Amino acid sequence: MPERYRSIIDVHVILPRGDEILLLERQGTGYCDGMLHLPSGHLDEGEPIPHGAAREAREEVGVTIDPADLSLVAVVHHRQNPDLARVGMFFLAEKWSGEPVVAEPDKAGKLVWADPRVLPWNTIPYPAEGIQAWVSGDRFALHGWPTA
Template identity: 50%
Template sequence: MIQPDRYRSVVDVMVLLHRTDGRVLLLRRAGNVYASGLLAPPGGHLENGETLIDGARREVREEVGVGIDPADLEFCHLIHHRSPEGEARLGVVFTSQQWSGEPRNQEPGKCSALVWANPAQPPSDCVPYTAAVLDRFCSGALLSTHGWTTTTGGVA
C-alpha cells in the first residue's frame, strides 16, 4: 500500500505589539520582498530548530529592535493560509502588551515605515493575510483559514 506524502508547511510567527490605546504595530514592507508596499505585523518564518516562542521573539528583535520576555507573549490565533501562488503556511500569532525598548525600523531595506493601527479598522493597504489575522484577532477566534477554496467553491 502506498502511503500519501506527509503534509508539510512553512510556519510563520507573527507578533501583534498591542499598546494600551488598542493599536497594534504594523510594518510597511519595502524593497525586493513579498508584498512590498503593504502592511504586516513583525514576523517571519520559523527557522529550523527554533521554538515558536524563540522565533517570535527573534523576529520582533530583528525587525523592530524590542525585547519581549517569553512570559509576556500570549498565543492569540492560528491561521492556515494558502498564498496566491498556492503555498500552504501555518501562521502562529502572538500578542504582547509589554516589551523593552522603543520600536524602530531595524531593517530599512525591508521596511519603509512603522504604523500603529486600529486592528478593528485595519488600513486598506494591509497584506490580505494580515487583514485576515487582524479580523480574527478582533473577533477572538483562535483558528481560521485564508486563501483556501472551500468545498462549496468559495474562498475561506
C-alpha cells in the first residue's frame, strides 16, 4: 500500500503596525536572497501550529507572542516545484511584546515596514499570495499550481 501524502507545513506571521506590516529582507540563505518575506519558517515535529508561528517570530525578529493571540487569517497551498508542495499557515499577531529587530543577521539583512495592499516589487510571490488572501478576506489561495 502506498504511503499517504505528507506536506511541509510553513508558518508565517503578519505583524501589523498602523497600516503597515513587517517584512524581512532575506540574505545569505541561497533562497530568494535580496527579496522580502514575512517572519516565517517550518513547523517542527510534534509542534502545534500556533506555537511554531510564535517561535519563528521570536527567532527571526525577537518578539514574543502568546500563541493564543495569533489569528489564522489565510492558508496557501503552494506548489514550489512539480515534486514539492507545501501548506502555508498565515497568522495575524495584533499583540506582541518587544521591538522587532533582525534576530538572525546571517539570514536577514534588514526589516521593512510595508503597505500590505501595495507590497514592494521584491516580495517573494508565495508570502505575497498569503498576504493578498488576508487583505482580500479570501482566507485560502492556491499558488504555483496549473490553472487548467
